[in-house]
Structures are given as structure tokens and as C-alpha cells.
Amino acid sequence: MNIVGRRNWYFLLSLAIILPGILSMLFFGFRLGIDFAGGDQFNIEFKQPTQAAVIQREMDTFNVEATVQQAGPNNVLITTKPLGTKEETAVRDDLNKKFGGTVASSAFVGPTIAKELVVGAGALILIASILIVAYLSFRFNYKFAVCAILALLHDVFVLTGVYSILGKIFNLQLGEINTLFVTAALTVIGFSVHDTIVIFDRIRENLRQASRLTFEQNVNLSIIQSLARSINTSMTVVFVLVALFLISPQNIKGFTLALLIGIVSGTYSSIFNASPLLVVWRRLDPR
Amino acid sequence: MRVDRRLLFVIGVIALLALFIDGFAYVYRAATNQPLTGSMRGVPTLNIGFLGFSQQIYVHRGLDLQGGTHLELEITQVRSGTPVREARDIAVQIVERRVNSSGYAESVVRPEGDNRIIVELPGVNLEQAKQILGKTSYLTIWEWVPGTADAKTLQELNPTDANKYQGFKPQFTNIDGSMVTSASRSTDPSTNLPDVQFSFNSKGSDLFCTLTRDRVSHPQGQPENKIAIFIDKDLVEDANVQSEICGGTGIITGGFTAASAQALAIQLNSGALPGTINLVSSTEVGATLGASTVKLSLLAGAFGLAIVILFMLLYYRLPGVVASLALLLYAAIALAIFKIFGVTLTLAGLAGFILSVGMAVDANVLIFERVKEELRAGRTLGAAMEAGVHRAWPAIRDSNISTLITCFVLYFFGAPLIKGFAITLAIGVLVSMFSAIVTTQQFLQILAGLRPARRLAFYGVQAPKAA
Numbered sequence: 017m018n019i020v021g022r023r024n025w026y027f028l029l030s031l032a033i034i035l036p037g038i039l040s041m042l043f044f045g046f047r048l049g050i051d052f053a054g055g056d057q058f059n060i061e062f063k064q065p066t067q068a069a070v071i072q073r074e075m076d077t078f079n080v081e082a083t084v085q086q087a088g089p090n091n092v093l094i095t096t097k098p099l100g101t102k103e104e105t106a107v108r109d110d111l112n113k114k115f116g117g118t119v120a121s122s123a124f125v126g127p128t129i130a131k132e133l134v135v136g137a138g139a140l141i142l143i144a145s146i147l148i149v150a151y152l153s154f155r156f157n158y159k160f161a162v163c164a165i166l167a168l169l170h171d172v173f174v175l176t177g178v179y180s181i182l183g184k185i186f187n188l189q190l191g192e193i194n195t196l197f198v199t200a201a202l203t204v205i206g207f208s209v210h211d212t213i214v215i216f217d218r219i220r221e222n223l224r225q226a227s228r229l230t231f232e233q234n235v236n237l238s239i240i241q242s243l244a245r246s247i248n249t250s251m252t253v254v255f256v257l258v259a260l261f262l263i264s265p266q267n268i269k270g271f272t273l274a275l276l277i278g279i280v281s282g283t284y285s286s287i288f289n290a291s292p293l294l295v296v297w298r299r300l301d302p303r
Numbered sequence: 304m305r306v307d308r309r310l311l312f313v314i315g316v317i318a319l320l321a322l323f324i325d326g327f328a329y330v331y332r333a334a335t336n337q338p339l340t341g342s343m344r345g346v347p348t349l350n351i352g353f354l355g356f357s358q359q360i361y362v363h364r365g366l367d368l369q370g371g372t373h374l375e376l377e378i379t380q381v382r383s384g385t386p387v388r389e390a391r392d393i394a395v396q397i398v399e400r401r402v403n404s405s406g407y408a409e410s411v412v413r414p415e416g417d418n419r420i421i422v423e424l425p426g427v428n429l430e431q432a433k434q435i436l437g438k439t440s441y442l443t444i445w446e447w448v449p450g451t452a453d454a455k456t457l458q459e460l461n462p463t464d465a466n467k468y469q470g471f472k473p474q475f476t477n478i479d480g481s482m483v484t485s486a487s488r489s490t491d492p493s494t495n496l497p498d499v500q501f502s503f504n505s506k507g508s509d510l511f512c513t514l515t516r517d518r519v520s521h522p523q524g525q526p527e528n529k530i531a532i533f534i535d536k537d538l539v540e541d542a543n544v545q546s547e548i549c550g551g552t553g554i555i556t557g558g559f560t561a562a563s564a565q566a567l568a569i570q571l572n573s574g575a576l577p578g579t580i581n582l583v584s585s586t587e588v589g590a591t592l593g594a595s596t597v598k599l600s601l602l603a604g605a606f607g608l609a610i611v612i613l614f615m616l617l618y619y620r621l622p623g624v625v626a627s628l629a630l631l632l633y634a635a636i637a638l639a640i641f642k643i644f645g646v647t648l649t650l651a652g653l654a655g656f657i658l659s660v661g662m663a664v665d666a667n668v669l670i671f672e673r674v675k676e677e678l679r680a681g682r683t684l685g686a687a688m689e690a691g692v693h694r695a696w697p698a699i700r701d702s703n704i705s706t707l708i709t710c711f712v713l714y715f716f717g718a719p720l721i722k723g724f725a726i727t728l729a730i731g732v733l734v735s736m737f738s739a740i741v742t743t744q745q746f747l748q749i750l751a752g753l754r755p756a757r758r759l760a761f762y763g764v765q766a767p768k769a770a
Contacts, residue, residue, distance in 0.1 A: 214698045217701060
């Protein structure tokens with residue numbers, strides 16, 4: 017198997033997935049959850065099956081920019097602009113009186129908090145990346161570190177791009193960007209680097225042993241030697257996540273889906289992007 | 304490397320300790336003569352008298368798993384002269400008093416940042432929470448003077464109340480709730496109607512004395528004869544002053560029921576808030592939703608663990624058995640750590656834990672792949688196992704340290720939800736490193752020493768030809 021030799025095809029595949037995502041991010045942006053946009057959200061539970069459309073019509077009378085989504089046969093999820101205490105009580109009382117709905121959960125995020133969270137999430141990813149580069153430069157060298165971070169950025173772009181498309185073009189609530197999504201993105205970063213390091217470790221080890229292999233052959237060998245491990249580990253995590261995704265309630269489905277996409281992308285990028293990039297760099301700068 | 308008996312002993316002790324802590328609820332039930340099923344009285348507490356050790360041992364569930372309300376409050380419009388942090392601390396005390404006097408156990412009130420307060424109320428819904436906190440108000444006393452209210456006043460006070468009298472505007476007397484030392488409901492001896500008695504500190508007493516002396520000089524019933532008491536933005540009392548009040552105590556009368564007098568007394572007591580409290584975010588989870596989330600996560604965890612164990616057994620055979628044992632021990636140790644250190648488990652925290660299971664498996668996979676390679680290269684079982692662990696170590700170390708770096712960043716800079724995720728993931732990663740390097744390795748060494756376990760087919764490897 018010659019993975020490094022076909023690297024341009026693999027880079028192309030990555031681009032084919034990332035480019036639409038980047039375009040979608042540029043032109044449409046993200047579907048922001050209330051923790052970033054600010055607002056009120058209620059998960060209302062009814063005693064009998066209730067259609068979201070019915071509740072939407074009722075909520076429209078309040079004029080609070082409400083969107084209502086089905087969250088289960090007896091459940092709807094209502095999202096509104098930030099409400100005052102009086103408005104909020106009015107909505108709750110109305111839904112309770114007319115439809116017998118009770119609040120299973122609710123969240124309110126004021127506009128000031130929302131802004132802080134956006135800044136915070138970006139900063140977290142940046143700080144974590146910088147520290148990881150520092151550690152990898154110490155353990156390997158800066159070329160390895162930069163390639164690991166490029167693979168990491170690949171995963172972040174795949175993830176955010178897919179979510180931009182899901183949330184904005186397909187208009188799915190699944191594609192919402194919220195605090196849980198940020199948690200998922202950070203997990204993916206951890207996992208992606210984890211995966212890349214395992215292969216890099218193999219390259220480091222093979223390079224130390226005197227052999228007649230060229231750098232390129234060496235990298236290819238290391239990838240293939242690590243392949244069973246990469247796929248086995250990812251498969252077990254993917255199994256667990258698919259199980260989680262299928263049984264998780266609506267409000268954390270987006271979270272598990274993000275983890276799933278990120279883990280698959282992370283496995284791909286460490287095999288097909290990170291190590292071949294080392295080879296590209298070596299060719300451009302053979303020192 | 305041989306089987307290290309001391310290390311095995313340590314593993315055994317840790318395993319027993321973990322199982323004891325995990326099953327502590329049953330020990331506690333037995334010790335307090337309670338049935339082993341059904342709801343439990345009290346909190347399981349471990350007391351070791353001669354060590355002076357006492358620790359509650361149970362899983363601390365976050366609000367999203369047990370139901371409750373989380374609120375974040377912000378103090379704005381802090382009165383000039385009060386540093387923001389001081390205002391925040393005063394507010395924390397007041398909120399605490401309110402919450403405690405409402406009798407909610409296990410509630411948390413703590414400062415956050417310069418001007419925020421976090422309030423966590425288990426088992427309380429948002430409306431109850433707002434009722435508890437809504438009364439923590441700022442009391443101010445105003446006088447009516449000729450003129451019309453300016454924009455600043457209208458921002459501080461409810462416009463309807465501020466424009467109550469045509470041609471008069473409220474003017475702040477510099478007396479606020481911070482000067483009230485105590486207030487209580489009492490009964491007017493002449494009319495037998497409820498009223499509210501309060502006392503000032505010396506500064507408040509002087510100001511109030513001057514104020515009432517001035518007010519009394521105006522004709523009865525005129526706005527200029529009245530003092531206006533505002534709680535936050537609302538006028539709660541607009542009383543005629545019949546005589547100057549200089550003893551440091553005063554009485555508010557008029558139109559009270561026993562309950563409303565009691566309410567005002569409480570408000571006066573907690574009215575020392577040096578600013579306005581606003582709700583900036585809240586999260587509310589009903590108890591049923593929390594319980595069903597717990598069930599779901601346990602199901603997902605058990606299911607995930609089952610898949611992983613099945614996979615390891617099928618793919619790695621005998622080492623798979625070792626990995627499964629190590630994994631179960633890992634889960635038991637992690638749970639014990641959560642219990643004994645009181646780590647609060649939230650949904651995100653559970654996600655972090657489940658992810659760390661994946662990483663624990665990875666460490667085992669890394670070792671076994673290396674062991675297979677060494678066996679294929681013709682090494683003996685014991686040597687292959689030792690080399691496998693040895694050569695897998697740098698990858699396990701570096702990958703886990705980079706995950707720990709991420710956890711570290713998340714824990715110190717992240718929002719509370721992200722913190723919960725970071726802490727369980729970090730604990731999981733640390734325990735998984737112990738599990739892979741110590742437990743798995745020792746178990747493998749035991750295997751290598753057993754004659755029946757020496758067939759290479761048990762390891763998914765064909766014997767090298769003509770070795």
C-alpha cells in the first residue's frame with residue numbers, strides 16, 4: 017500500500033470536503049444556539065402528543081421571534097429572543113393553561129454573557145493549540161508540531177464547515193453552534209493530536225533505526241504499521257458514539273454528532289494528511 | 304521483566320479500595336440498619352475516627368442530572384464609593400441569607416469574576432428560584448421636592464412612581480438599605496394592625512432625623528410631607544410623616560396585612576444591596592428530565608463498554624480478556640475517584656468520561672499491536688510483552704499528555720459546563736495511563752508465566768515458520 021505516493025489525491029479529498037464548508041461559513045455563517053446568540057429556550061413537555069406547528073401558531077401571538085421544533089412526540093423546543101420575567105411567566109402560564117404543557121428544562125442567556133462565550137471559545141482553541149505545538153516541538157521537532165496542528169485545523173474546518181452547512185443550508189437544529197459544540201470541538205482537537213502523535217511516534221522510532229529506506233518510504237511504512245491500531249481505536253470510539261447518538265435526547269444529539277464527525281475526520285487527517293505533509297515539507301526543504 | 308509481586312499487591316489494594324468506595328452506599332445501609340434497596344436516609348459518610356477522617360461518599364450529580372436551577376447574576380449600577388468586588392461580596396451574603404432562609408439544602412452561592420454571582424438551587428424550578436432571589440432588593444428612601452424627574456432618576460426608578468405627583472420629583476436622601484440594621488414585623492398597639500419596625504445605624508439615624516424634621520414642617524397630606532420608600536425601582540411606601548423620628552428607630556404603618564408586613568421586614572433586612580442585581584443567564588432542568596438523562600447515559604456507558612469488550616475479545620483474544628479486566632478495573636477506580644473527591648458529574652462530564660474509556664482502550668490496543676509485532680518477529684512471549692509495553696509507552700505518554708494539556712486549558716479558561724468535561728476527561732486519562740502501563744502489563748506478565756497460555760494462536764498470531 018502506498019499512501020504517501022497518492023498523497024495528492026488524499027489532499028484533494030480533504031479539500032473537496034473543506035471548501036464547501038468554508039464557502040458556507042463565509043456566505044451563511046452559523047446557526048447560533050442561545051448561549052451564543054442570547055435568548056430564552058424552553059423544552060416543554062405535554063401530556064399528549066402535540067404538534068410543533070400548533071405551538072408555533074400559539075407562540076406567534078406573543079411576538080417574541082419564537083421558533084418551535086418538535087423534540088419528541090410529547091415534546092417541543094421553543095427558542096425566543098431574551099424575555100423579561102413577565103413575558104416569560106406569561107408564555108409558561110399560557111402553554112400550561114391551553115395545552116397542559118410543563119417546562120422540562122429551560123435556559124436563558126443574556127446578551128452580555130453571549131458575547132463573552134464567543135470570545136472565550138475562540139481563545140480556548142488558540143491557547144490549547146499553542147501549548148500543544150510547544151509540547152510537540154519539545155518531544156519531536158517543530159516540523160512535526162506544525163504538521164500535527166495543520167491536521168488539527170483540517171479537523172476543525174471539516175467540523176465547523178459541516179455544521180455551517182447543516183445549520184444554515186439544511187436549516188437543521190442539529191447544526192446549532194452552542195457551548196456543547198465547543199466542548200466537542202475541543203475534544204476532537206485532543207483526539208486528533210492523540211491520533212497523529214501515535215503515527216509520528218512510529219516515524220520517530222523508524223528514523224532512529226539505521227535503514228536503507230528513504231524518508232518517504234519510512235513515513236509510508238510507519239503509517240501502515242500503525243494502521244491497524246488507528247482503525248481499531250477509532251472504530252471502538254465510533255461504536256460508542258453511534259450508540260450515544262442514537263439514544264441521546266434531542267438537546268445533545270448535535271454534541272454526539274459533532275464528536276462523531278470529528279473523530280472520523282481526525283483519524284483520516286492523521287493517516288492521510290499529517291504524515292504525508294511531513295514528506296511534502298521534507299521535499300521542499302531537504303535539510 | 305518478571306511479575307512484580309509488590310506491584311500486584313498495590314493493584315490489589317487499589318482495586319479493593321475502589322470496590323469498597325463504589326459499593327459504599329451498601330456498606331452505609333448495612334451499618335445504619337437500612338434495607339439494601341429503596342430510598343436511603345442520610346448521606347453515606349465514611350468516618351475513620353483515629354485518623355480524624357470524615358468524608359461523604361456519593362456521586363455528586365450536577366443540576367442537569369438531578370434537576371434544579373442554575374442562575375448567573377450580575378451587579379450593575381453599583382453605588383458610587385463602593386468597589387465592585389465589595390458590592391459583589393455583600394450581594395453574595397445577602398443572596399445566601401435569602402436562599403438559606405428559604406430552607407433549600409445543598410444550594411450553592413458563590414462569586415464569579417468581578418461582578419457576578421452563581422446560584423445553584425437543586426430541586427428548585429426557575430419560578431421558585433426567581434421568587435427566592437427576586438426579593439433581594441435594594442432599598443432607598445426618597446423625598447418629594449418641586450420639579451420634574453430627570454432622565455437619570457427615571458432610569459433608576461419606575462416612571463409611573465417617579466411621576467406620581469404632578470409638579471414634584473423624587474430626590475434621593477442618601478439613606479439606603481445598608482443603613483438599616485434590623486427590621487421586624489410588629490403590631491400597632493392602638494389599632495392592632497400589623498406594621499413594620501426598623502432601626503438605623505448612627506449615620507442612617509442622623510440622616511433620617513434631619514429628613515423627618517424637615518418633612519414635618521410641611522402641611523399634612525402634601526407630597527412634601529411624605530417620604531417615599533423604594534425597593535429597587537418600585538415605590539412600596541409613600542408615608543406621611545407625623546413627627547420627627549430621631550431615636551434611630553422608625554415604624555412604617557399603613558395598609559399592611561400580616562404577610563405583607565412580614566415580607567417588607569425581610570426586604571428591609573436584605574435591602575443593603577449596594578447596586579442592582581440582574582439575571583444574566585439561567586438554566587433550569589426538571590427532575591424527570593434529569594432522571595431520564597441519567598438512565599440514558601448509564602445505558603450508553605454500559606452499551607459502549609460492552610461493545611468495546613466484545614471487540615477486544617474477538618480481535619485480540621487472550622490479551623482481550625486482560626484488556627477487559629483492566630478496563631473494568633479502570634472504570635471502578637475512576638468512579639471511586641469521582642465519589643471520594645466529590646467531582647460533580649454533569650452530562651458533559653459523563654461525555655468526557657466515556658471519551659476517556661476510548662483512550663484507555665487505545666493504550667491497550669497500542670500495546671497489543673506491538674506485542675503482536677514482537678511475537679511475529681519470533682520473540683518469546685515474556686520478552687514480546689515486555690518489549691510491547693516498552694515500545695508503546697512513548698506514544699501513550701505523548702498522546703495522553705497532549706490531551707491533558709487540552710484539559711488543563713479547558714479547566715482554567717472554560718465555562719462551568721466545559722470545566723466539568725475537562726475534569727472527568729483528565730481523571731479518566733490519568734487513570735487510563737495507570738491502567739495500561741501498570742495493570743495491563745502486570746496481567747500480561749502473569750499470562751506469560753502460565754504454561755497453557757503460551758499458544759500463539761491465543762494472541763491472534765501464527766507461529767513463525769521453523770523457528
